[in-house]
Amino acid sequence: MRLASLRGLTPLFLLAIGCGAYRLLAEAPPPKIVLLRGEPWCVLPRYDLPPIATDAQLRAVLERMKPPAGKANTNVLVHALRLWGPTVDFGDPAIPSGPEMRAYFLQDAAFQRWAGADAPPLFALDPAGARVRPALLNNPFEQSGSVHVDDLLATLGEIGTPLAQPLDTRDGRTSVENLLFGALHRFHLEQQEYEWTAISYARFVAPQTSWTNEHGQRITVEELVDDLIQHPVEEGVCGGTHRLEALVVLLRVDDQAHFLAPRTRRKITVHLGRVSAYLVRAQAPQGYWTRGWIRGAPPRAGEKLDLGDEILLTGHHLEWLALAPPEVQPPRETIIRAGQWLVRAMLEVDHDTLTKWYGPFSHAARALCLWRSVNPADVWSGAAAAGQ
Amino acid sequence: MQETLATLLRPPKRHAESAPAEPSLRLQPREIPWLPALSRAQLATVMVLAAVFLVTSFARLNHTDLWGHLNFGRWIAEHHRLPDADPFRDRGFSESFVNAPWLSQLLGYRWFTLAGLDGLTLANALLATTIAAALLLALRARGLSLGGAALGAGVAYILTLPIVSTLRPQLCGELCFALTLLGASQLFTRQAPLFWLPAVFIAWANLHGSAPLGIAVLLACLVGCGYEQWGRGGTLKTLLADEAIFRFGIATGLALLAMTVNPAGWRGVFDSLAFAHNPILSGITEWQPLTVSSLSGVLFFMTLLLTGALLRYSPRPFRAWEVILLVGFGLAALSALRMLAWWSMVWPWIALPHLAAICERRSGRAWLESVARPTTLRTLIATAVVFATLVWSPATHGLITGNPRPEALAIDSQTPLLIGDALAQKGITGRVFAPLDWADYFVWKTHAAVQPLIYSHVHLADQGTWNDYQKLTAGVAEWLEIADYEGLQYLVIRRESQRGLDAAASRSPRCHILYRDQIATLVEIMPIEKAVAPRSTARPSEASTIRAAGCAIVPLR
Numbered sequence: 001m002r003l004a005s006l007r008g009l010t011p012l013f014l015l016a017i018g019c020g021a022y023r024l025l026a027e028a029p030p031p032k033i034v035l036l037r038g039e040p041w042c043v044l045p046r047y048d049l050p051p052i053a054t055d056a057q058l059r060a061v062l063e064r065m066k067p068p069a070g071k072a073n074t075n076v077l078v079h080a081l082r083l084w085g086p087t088v089d090f091g092d093p094a095i096p097s098g099p100e101m102r103a104y105f106l107q108d109a110a111f112q113r114w115a116g117a118d119a120p121p122l123f124a125l126d127p128a129g130a131r132v133r134p135a136l137l138n139n140p141f142e143q144s145g146s147v148h149v150d151d152l153l154a155t156l157g158e159i160g161t162p163l164a165q166p167l168d169t170r171d172g173r174t175s176v177e178n179l180l181f182g183a184l185h186r187f188h189l190e191q192q193e194y195e196w197t198a199i200s201y202a203r204f205v206a207p208q209t210s211w212t213n214e215h216g217q218r219i220t221v222e223e224l225v226d227d228l229i230q231h232p233v234e235e236g237v238c239g240g241t242h243r244l245e246a247l248v249v250l251l252r253v254d255d256q257a258h259f260l261a262p263r264t265r266r267k268i269t270v271h272l273g274r275v276s277a278y279l280v281r282a283q284a285p286q287g288y289w290t291r292g293w294i295r296g297a298p299p300r301a302g303e304k305l306d307l308g309d310e311i312l313l314t315g316h317h318l319e320w321l322a323l324a325p326p327e328v329q330p331p332r333e334t335i336i337r338a339g340q341w342l343v344r345a346m347l348e349v350d351h352d353t354l355t356k357w358y359g360p361f362s363h364a365a366r367a368l369c370l371w372r373s374v375n376p377a378d379v380w381s382g383a384a385a386a387g388q
Numbered sequence: 389m390q391e392t393l394a395t396l397l398r399p400p401k402r403h404a405e406s407a408p409a410e411p412s413l414r415l416q417p418r419e420i421p422w423l424p425a426l427s428r429a430q431l432a433t434v435m436v437l438a439a440v441f442l443v444t445s446f447a448r449l450n451h452t453d454l455w456g457h458l459n460f461g462r463w464i465a466e467h468h469r470l471p472d473a474d475p476f477r478d479r480g481f482s483e484s485f486v487n488a489p490w491l492s493q494l495l496g497y498r499w500f501t502l503a504g505l506d507g508l509t510l511a512n513a514l515l516a517t518t519i520a521a522a523l524l525l526a527l528r529a530r531g532l533s534l535g536g537a538a539l540g541a542g543v544a545y546i547l548t549l550p551i552v553s554t555l556r557p558q559l560c561g562e563l564c565f566a567l568t569l570l571g572a573s574q575l576f577t578r579q580a581p582l583f584w585l586p587a588v589f590i591a592w593a594n595l596h597g598s599a600p601l602g603i604a605v606l607l608a609c610l611v612g613c614g615y616e617q618w619g620r621g622g623t624l625k626t627l628l629a630d631e632a633i634f635r636f637g638i639a640t641g642l643a644l645l646a647m648t649v650n651p652a653g654w655r656g657v658f659d660s661l662a663f664a665h666n667p668i669l670s671g672i673t674e675w676q677p678l679t680v681s682s683l684s685g686v687l688f689f690m691t692l693l694l695t696g697a698l699l700r701y702s703p704r705p706f707r708a709w710e711v712i713l714l715v716g717f718g719l720a721a722l723s724a725l726r727m728l729a730w731w732s733m734v735w736p737w738i739a740l741p742h743l744a745a746i747c748e749r750r751s752g753r754a755w756l757e758s759v760a761r762p763t764t765l766r767t768l769i770a771t772a773v774v775f776a777t778l779v780w781s782p783a784t785h786g787l788i789t790g791n792p793r794p795e796a797l798a799i800d801s802q803t804p805l806l807i808g809d810a811l812a813q814k815g816i817t818g819r820v821f822a823p824l825d826w827a828d829y830f831v832w833k834t835h836a837a838v839q840p841l842i843y844s845h846v847h848l849a850d851q852g853t854w855n856d857y858q859k860l861t862a863g864v865a866e867w868l869e870i871a872d873y874e875g876l877q878y879l880v881i882r883r884e885s886q887r888g889l890d891a892a893a894s895r896s897p898r899c900h901i902l903y904r905d906q907i908a909t910l911v912e913i914m915p916i917e918k919a920v921a922p923r924s925t926a927r928p929s930e931a932s933t934i935r936a937a938g939c940a941i942v943p944l945r
Contacts, residue, residue, distance in 0.1 A: 007422055007423060007424050008424050010422055010423050010424070011423070011424070011767060011770070011771040011774075014771050014775075015771060015774060015775055015778070018775045019775070019778060019779075019788050022779055022788055022789070023788055023789055023790065026788075026789040026791075028791070029791050137900060137901075138900070188806055188905075190806055190905045190906045190907045191806075191905055191906070192904050192905045192906060212794075213796075215794060215795055215796035215805060215806075216793065216794020216795060216796040216797050217794075217796045217797075231906065
């Protein structure tokens with residue numbers, strides 16, 4: 001065969017060589033999730049406003065907010081851990097202490113001790129990362145499941161749990177980092193609840209501005225912020241207040257980590273400022289807010305009211321406001337009126353209702369402590385010591 | 389075919405030979421002896437085909453009936469036979485069932501198991517490019533220069549742009565159609581297509597149900613030629629003596645016989661003919677008439693305007709068969725958006741020779757014909773274009789680098805990826821109501837564990853089931869009775885467009901929400917005897933429950 005007859009194949013050889021060279025030079029795809037820190041970012045309270053709740057009122061409120069005794073409920077315990085922190089000790093073996101509450105979420109043996117030996121494990125391991133068992137409606141083990149997506153992870157971040165912290169599951173030992181990987185891998189922007197994933201991202205992943213989920217979608221902090229701001233507030237958990245909390249946590253972590261673009265930061269500030277203005281207009285003369293706060297007008301005469309909802313809304317709003325920067329704050333009078341109403345409601349509500357609504361009410365107690373920049377465990381132990 | 393390809397792509401010698409001598413002062417690029425030389429038209433052809441490949445490969449895999457066809461392919465591969473009834477539902481389907489595209493479904497599934505999602509994107513791009521190449525050859529066979537034929541292939545592709553992202557057996561049908569146009573072009577002067585066209589029709593009858601459209605092309609040519617001959621005072625004898633008429637007659641007969649070479653025989657042919665008359669299809673967007681407001685409509689009506697201009701100015705007389713085809717396929721495209729795919733090939737095939745004739749009359753030389761000498765520099769440019777296409781194209785980038793794209797980037801963003809995952813993870817089985825464009829994906833994702841009330845193969849459903857599907861979609865007051873009647877165990881609700889049903893199901897004590905995101909809600913319908921009251925949402929505390937503690941100074945409200 002003459003060499004000239006092979007000329008037609010030359011472009012194919014060139015293409016093959018080019019593609020081979022490209023394959024050799026092509027960079028490997030970047031890792032899906034990059035973590036730069038082992039410790040979560042800490043967000044401290046920034047105000048001390050005694051008129052919102054006096055020391056005596058605070059002690060009285062906290063006295064009522066000890067975790068309920070008896071068989072543990074995961075949702076109640078996660079709220080109790082958020083309120084009291086991991087160090088509190090109530091001196092009552094029937095009531096889980098701070099270390100026991102923390103162990104409930106980190107060690108399966110402790111979980112079984114409090115939730116019952118027959119309770120299915122709270123965590124399961126799968127290739128994408130640890131997975132939390134959700135609380136399924138009408139399931140016999142609903143009480144020991146997690147009610148909100150990624151709220152356990154966000155709480156572990158809030159109480160300062162490092163990523164290397166071992167997580168002893170029934171499937172074997174893993175770490176909090178694996179729980180975070182699972183949450184980030186499974187996260188998607190169409191998710192119904194993403195507030196706690198956003199908080200977990202801020203606590204553990206910042207200053208990284210993006211990650212890739214298990215479907216290959218790149219999630220950026222800008223998209224996350226847009227989701228938190230743009231979706232109908234009424235569809236958010238607890239009247240949309242956890243979205244506001246997530247935005248505030250993002251802002252506060254950005255104060256330390258500087259990962260938000262100026263435009264994104266401004267977007268959050270403008271949004272929170274607008275919400276504050278709504279809250280001023282929507283506050284009832286007594287000081288509380290209802291689910292109608294989004295209308296920006298106080299409750300209408302004759303409107304059906306619900307004390308549980310009012311405590312839930314007022315407590316949650318005061319909670320995020322306690323961490324929010326000064327430029328988005330409503331007038332102090334608004335805060336104080338809300339705080340004082342909350343104190344009275346918390347002190348007057350009967351025990352059964354308080355136990356039943358422990359979660360929302362714990363937000364209210366935590367909000368009061370945040371506005372006084374005090375640690376609830378310290379306040380309670382001080383009160384207990386004075387009582388002795 | 390090899391001879392055809394070689395002759396059709398060869399640069400025109402007479403022009404190359406008669407090319408004007410380059411000015412002696414102009415710098416001559418040195419020719420590379422070990423590279424073939426390409427003309428401008430050949431380079432343009434490479435660029436057009438590369439563009440078709442690249443643009444098609446950027447389209448993500450559409451979520452509509454692709455998964456439905458892969459479902460059928462998987463079923464056939466697993467059962468080693470063809471289904472004789474709808475395999476994905478146990479009720480609510482019409483008795484008559486011929487699965488015409490079984491071969492493309494099986495090949496598609498086999499290809500997917502071999503090459504994955506990027507492989508499907510590659511198949512889509514390759515099919516679109518091959519269709520463009522076949523049409524280019526058909527235009528060359530009609531006497532167009534290579535440059536003109538490349539332009540025609542590009543025009544045809546632009547006309548199909550609105551539907552280019554849908555990988556479905558129809559693409560195989562379109563390839564066979566383009567080959568039929570090539571065969572028809574050659575049948576006027578040659579008999580070679582009589583040997584390979586039947587093979588095309590055998591493949592076509594098993595790849596897609598559109599083979600009757602190929603018969604329509606051959607018949608139109610036959611009737612058109614016969615009409616012209618008859619108009620010239622011809623007799624039956626002269627008609628039969630006409631070589632073109634004879635060849636088209638034989639070709640049509642052979643093609644009809646070839647069409648019967650399918651698992652259902654003649655029944656398959658009749659079923660294909662009856663398909664478009666299924667009344668349920670009228671409720672599907674792509675089977676509804678074209679509207680000017682859509683991109684497809686704009687493109688279609690632009691071709692109509694151009695046809696008017698060509699009728700007025702073309703020095704080349706419009707042949708009877710051309711008019712028959714333009715009118716027939718034009719009316720078909722007007723009546724159903726989906727027929728635009730065929731119009732986009734028929735129109736350039738007929739119109740471009742007329743456009744070329746106008747241009748040639750004005751310029752005095754062949755339209756878009758290369759006159760410059762072929763050079764190896766163009767070969768290098770063409771190689772670089774192909775290399776850039778392969779590297780840039782999402783279909784081949786993963787193959788070259790060994791890093792295939794993740795699912796979310798390979799499939800269309802409208803694909804119900806997350807709710808599909810939820811169905812699979814929760815182990816949902818049984819009868820499910822879901823939007824029909826989502827249902828195929830759910831069947832695929834759950835390995836046919838869910839049985840959709842309706843999926844994209846709507847022609848398989850009976851009228852009553854289709855009516856019930858529409859009522860459920862609209863969220864009518866008696867939705868729960870309909871769901872019970874249809875034996876539905878789950879509802880997958882598209883929240884944005886089915887708000888009524890979403891709200892009603894959320895309120896119903898017999899419904900239990902298993903999953904919800906911002907796009908969809910998955911609801912379990914509890915059997916009547918097991919239905920439980922919804923979890924109490926009664927307010928936990930009223931003013932009366934508040935203790936009258938001594939510290940209360942003012943009432944709380």
